[in-house]
Amino acid sequence: MTPADQPVLDPPALGTVPDVRLIAVDMDGSLLDDQKRIDPSFWPLLDALHERGVVLCPASGRQYATLRRQFGRDDLVYIAENGAYVVRDEQELSSDGVSRDAALPVVDAVRQLAASGADVGTVLCGKRSAYVERTDRAFVEQAEPYYARLELVEDLRAVDDEVLKLAIYDFGSAEHGAAPALARFDGPVRVVVSGEHWVDVMSPSADKGHALQAAQRALGVTREQTMAFGDYLNDLGLLQASAWSFAMDNAHPQVRAEARYVAPGNNANGVVRTIASALQLDGVLSR
Structure with missing residues (x-):
């Protein structure tokens, strides 16, 4: 069976709507499809999250300047360089470099x-x-x-x-x-x-999870109010720092084993569909 033939998962059912205030999202293999594209439905979802007071946190090995250019706004928390650099509103929240x-x-x-x-x-x-x-x-x-x-x-x-x-x-x-x-x-x-x-x-202490914890402290958000999505080994800390952790369906087996839930894959718009379902924002998918 080829990847294109594999059945597409539905977003997992969470029951009651969680009190989520911060959503950390890996980029490659998670938010981005295999052609490195963001699904158009993401942008109305982002607006809906902002209206609800939920902060989105792109978490990537990519450079801060690259993430800032891609999203075009400063009210997000950017975890760049796999956790070595965290920025919001052009202000550094944390950095953890290498000598x-x-x-x-x-x-x-x-x-x-x-x-x-x-x-x-x-x-x-x-x-x-x-x-x-x-x-x-x-x-x-x-x-x-x-x-x-x-x-x-x-x-x-x-x-x-x-x-x-x-x-x-x-x-x-x-x-x-x-x-x-x-x-x-x-x-x-x-x-x-x-x-x-x-x-x-x-740095031995640089990690997406530690970076997410720095963002949580800066925003006054708890682990129980945090949702995270990832697909690869560098996302393990991100998932561990979040009570609502999701491995993509295309994730590395170790990541799937660590996560609390499995979301539809990156080529099935899994991040957007799962957030919309979990927070009952399904209307954004039809905008």
């Missing part, structure tokens, strides 16, 4: 991997911009969708910016290639598989 002493050996290690034949490259994610020293079009095209501010530089070691994380793209399997090759750095940093081809090297 240069910890970051530069990873840069060197990826260079060595590439020299040995691995098809990999590094994005150094700073507060002002993201930076790449691998400048072939094939690699840059993989980075551009996630980093609205992206600079091509000669030497990542010479970049003068506060490092939030390092994102390593592996044209093969990140889970079986770049991640185990970088596992020896675990300790001073944390190595996280964030997608089929991406590995993030972050």
